Amino acid sequence: MKKTLCAGFAFFLIIQTSAQTDIANLKEKSRIAADKIEPKSIEWRRALHEHPELGNREVNTAKLIAAHLRKLGLEVKEGVAKTGVVGILRGGKPGPCIGLRADMDALPIVEKANISFASKVKSNYNGQEVGVMHACGHDTHVAMLMSVAEILSAMKNDLKGTVKFIFQPAEEGPPEGEEGGAPLMVKQGVMEDPKVDVIFGLHIESNIEVGQIQYKPGAFMASSDWFHIVVKGKGSHGSQPWLGVDPIEISAQIIGGLQTIVSRQSELTKAPVVITVGKINAGVRSNIIPEECVMDGTIRTLDSKMQQDVWARIKQTVTNIAEAGGATATVDIETKTLVTYNTPELVKKMIPSLQSAAGVNNVTEREWVTGAEDFSYYGTRAPSFFFYLGGMPKGNDPKKAPPHHTAEFFVDEAGMKTGIKAFCHLVIDYMNMK
Secondary structure, rough: OHHHHHHHHHHHHHHHHHHHHHHHHHHHHHHHHHHHHHHHHHHHHHHHHHHOOOOOOOHHHHHHHHHHHHHHOEEEEEEEEOOEEEEEEEEOOOEEEEEEEEOOOEEEOOOOOOOOOOOEEEEEEOOOOEEEEEEOOHHHHHHHHHHHHHHHHHOOOOOOOOOEEEEEOOOOOOOOOOOOOOHHHHHHOOOOOOOOEEEEEEEEEHHHEEOOOOEEEEEEEEEEEEEEEEEOOOOOOOHHHHHOOOHHHHHHHHHHHHHHHHHHHHHOOOEEHHHHEEEEEOOOOOOOOOOOOEEEEEEEEEOOHHHHHHHHHHHHHHHHHHHHOOEEEEEEEEEEOOOEEEOOOOOEHHHHHHHHHHOHEEEOOOOOOOOHHHHHHHHHHOOOEEEEEEEEEOOOOOOOOOOOOOOOOOOHHHHHHHHHHHHHHHHHHOOHHH
């Protein structure tokens, strides 16, 4: 009996060791392939950077992606959520369906970065002529995921499961009056047929050093709510304010009052809150008190209960201050993105995959971020893990790095190879988990 048990245990160890060797071999192949494909990945990125397209208008970007995926032999769906592209790679063995996502859209910004492939593109955005620039790194995301598709396609027979490559338009938000982005992708069934069991995403960062990966379990990035406030007073001559009700002065009080919600009413030790008025419009002439003042802004929260509490406090603050000044006010709040939530159990399982791709000391946990990401919508349908990838040249000061969404935005292409390896390792490891 003991001999039978020992023999069985020995056989189990042999099988387990063999499986671990197979996984290690696949990951080594992916590392070699990532080195080899890097020049092509950089070439794709530069072409995309020089010819950026705004959200829901990524027509040529989508054509480039679809042609590449078809060349690899993938099943390809185009026109998903306006201009999105989905590629499906079915492995040679049964297993889970893993989603990998890259966003495609650029921003309405005139580029000032001193690079040979800088954008000179002009376009129309909400009725205005604007410059167009990849000022958030989405061009690198597309190039990395195209590279991952090529690497994993070459391993098709050894893959246990399916990989769904999701190239998403309009992450920065669709044009006014249109649907778009991750909410529309989910609405149109991107997480189904085949059903996605788990999804991974990344974002390159201009202030994190190349080779580094940063993550946070649980709430990682904030929800983004946009508010629209209209204060209605009574017009008057600028020399006789007592004959009117000044909506500009009342709006100034409201702006101050909104900040007390953050500084005096929110439990900031629980989670951060940000309220920003980013746009204010009133009046046509310096000596006329107008009848109306309009304000637009954003709210960032990382806790759903705090989010609802902040909404209620904003409405109360705005209406009470307006009423005290003899005016009236309306508040409309719209959710743009949810909290980007990293499933803690999934994060714990997959950290070794990121460490094998970037090095143990290069993968670190960070604090939450008040920026927002519509990747959050995929997390409502499957366990999800979103992480940051370094794109700052080695040795640079993070505080001096050009921020995202600015004309000087810059990322070092050397960071892309780490992202390619990270995606490959996540897929290989997750497919082989019991």
